[in-house]
Amino acid sequence: MSNPPPKIGIVSLGCPKALVDSERILTKLRAEGYEIAPSYEGADAVIVNTCGFLDSARQESLDAIGEALAENGRVIVTGCLGAESDLIRKTHPKVLSVTGPHQYEAVVSAVHEAVPPRHDPFIDLVPAQGIRLTPRHFAYLKISEGCNHACSFCIIPSMRGKLASRPAADVMVEAERLALAGVRELLVISQDTSAYGVDIRHAESAWRKRRVRAHMTDLCAALGDLGVWVRLHYVYPYPHVDEVIPLMADGKILPYLDIPFQHASPGVLKAMRRPANQERVLERIANWRRQVPDMTVRSTFIVGFPGETDDDFEFLLQWLDEADLDRVGCFKFEPVTGASANDLPGAVSDDVKEERWHRFMAAQQKISARRLKKKIGKTIDVLIDEVRPNEIIGRSKADAPEIDGIVKVKSKTPLRVGEIVKIKVTGATAYDLRGNTLS
Ligand code: SF4
Numbered sequence: 001m002s003n004p005p006p007k008i009g010i011v012s013l014g015c016p017k018a019l020v021d022s023e024r025i026l027t028k029l030r031a032e033g034y035e036i037a038p039s040y041e042g043a044d045a046v047i048v049n050t051c052g053f054l055d056s057a058r059q060e061s062l063d064a065i066g067e068a069l070a071e072n073g074r075v076i077v078t079g080c081l082g083a084e085s086d087l088i089r090k091t092h093p094k095v096l097s098v099t100g101p102h103q104y105e106a107v108v109s110a111v112h113e114a115v116p117p118r119h120d121p122f123i124d125l126v127p128a129q130g131i132r133l134t135p136r137h138f139a140y141l142k143i144s145e146g147c148n149h150a151c152s153f154c155i156i157p158s159m160r161g162k163l164a165s166r167p168a169a170d171v172m173v174e175a176e177r178l179a180l181a182g183v184r185e186l187l188v189i190s191q192d193t194s195a196y197g198v199d200i201r202h203a204e205s206a207w208r209k210r211r212v213r214a215h216m217t218d219l220c221a222a223l224g225d226l227g228v229w230v231r232l233h234y235v236y237p238y239p240h241v242d243e244v245i246p247l248m249a250d251g252k253i254l255p256y257l258d259i260p261f262q263h264a265s266p267g268v269l270k271a272m273r274r275p276a277n278q279e280r281v282l283e284r285i286a287n288w289r290r291q292v293p294d295m296t297v298r299s300t301f302i303v304g305f306p307g308e309t310d311d312d313f314e315f316l317l318q319w320l321d322e323a324d325l326d327r328v329g330c331f332k333f334e335p336v337t338g339a340s341a342n343d344l345p346g347a348v349s350d351d352v353k354e355e356r357w358h359r360f361m362a363a364q365q366k367i368s369a370r371r372l373k374k375k376i377g378k379t380i381d382v383l384i385d386e387v388r389p390n391e392i393i394g395r396s397k398a399d400a401p402e403i404d405g406i407v408k409v410k411s412k413t414p415l416r417v418g419e420i421v422k423i424k425v426t427g428a429t430a431y432d433l434r435g436n437t438l439s
Contacts, residue, residue, distance in 0.1 A: 009043030014051025027130035040071035044115040050081035137418030138185040147191035152341035168212040169205035185229035224252025255295040264319035265312035296398035298327035304353030307346035372428035411437040
């Protein structure tokens with residue numbers, strides 16, 4: 001009888017991009033015959049994929065490494081905080097290895113060293129679509145790494161490097177495999193989706209007997225042919241974003257844009273060194289909605305940025321009211337070690353940050369409630385995420401998983417996870433909907 005296969009545990013922290021990195025590492029390990037352990041106890045070693053974006057996330061990562069060391073003892077660290085190897089080794093000298101983000105090969109080598117792979121040439125353990133940590137019916141599709149911008153609050157470019165886009169055919173082959181494996185929704189992610197392909201001069205590559213350019217518009221058109229929901233995240237409002245709106249109007253991709261505006265006041269945006277020009281943004285949103293009336297615009301904002309005055313904040317609130325955004329997240333500015341914004345004058349006190357955050361969220365809650373109320377009586381498509389004994393939870397085209405709202409569904413017939421059903425909306429709260437299936 002052969003030895004039992006070696007088992008590796010993984011703790012994946014941080015954003016969806018880090019989750020995709022974890023999936024790649026697991027896919028590679030699974031291909032080599034490793035098994036994935038669901039708990040510390042059963043694992044021969046544990047990988048901790050860390051996040052280093054905010055100081056609170058860094059602390060969470062350090063704590064997670066400590067927990068894995070205490071529970072298992074054999075710990076391999078990777079991910080964004082891995083770029084700060086000295087800090088990790090000083091805090092946790094017993095870790096077996098430390099690598100930075102996207103160093104898949106180095107992580108896999110560290111696993112080989114800690115727990116040698118079992119050699120079995122007769123097994124092929126990896127399903128065609130790879131190993132995914134998200135539920136089977138939706139998956140993140142990472143189209144590029146890194147970022148060419150230098151927003152003053154962000155250290156991603158120094159951790160993840162300049163923009164590096166995947167060839168369009170690579171992305172399409174992965175997307176097609178996912179669709180064939182039963183995925184109903186693809187969430188396109190990157191640091192800057194609208195910049196996709198700039199670094200490789202929008203090179204063409206061959207997919208399904210056609211040439212696809214590494215450009216957001218062309219990629220969206222090709223993804224739109226797969227027959228699954230395609231949702232765009234982290235889109236900056238460059239002029240060519242207007243080109244994907246007709247694809248939404250035609251139902252090729254979801255009428256959903258996640259655009260991190262971060263602020264509206266020109267002075268604050270300048271201090272943030274944001275890539276996009278805010279001028280005419282309100283006009284453009286209105287124009288998009290004229291073409292696609294059911295379009296959802298989601299965004300994130302930062303309040304309490306250094307130098308943000310009362311006037312800047314009032315300007316932001318007024319802009320928010322005019323923009324009438326559907327989904328909004330808001331963060332209080334937090335100085336991230338290494339970010340140039342930390343040296344800016346005019347630090348905002350914690351009390352003021354808190355007060356602005358509450359006012360911002362209250363304002364947005366009213367907008368969200370008003371917009372959702374308008375959906376009552378309408379028939380919408382809902383993708384079923386969870387079927388519990390007394391409750392069925394789904395999401396509409398307006399809701400990205402984890403970050404947006406949900407739809408509570410009542411149905412006379414049994415529903416399955418991953419199914420897309422039509423429901424009539426019967427009620428709304430500030431963030432969620434409820435409704436009944438039509439049949
Ligand atoms: S666009 Fe700005 S916030 Fe986004 S990753 Fe690049 S530098 Fe960071």
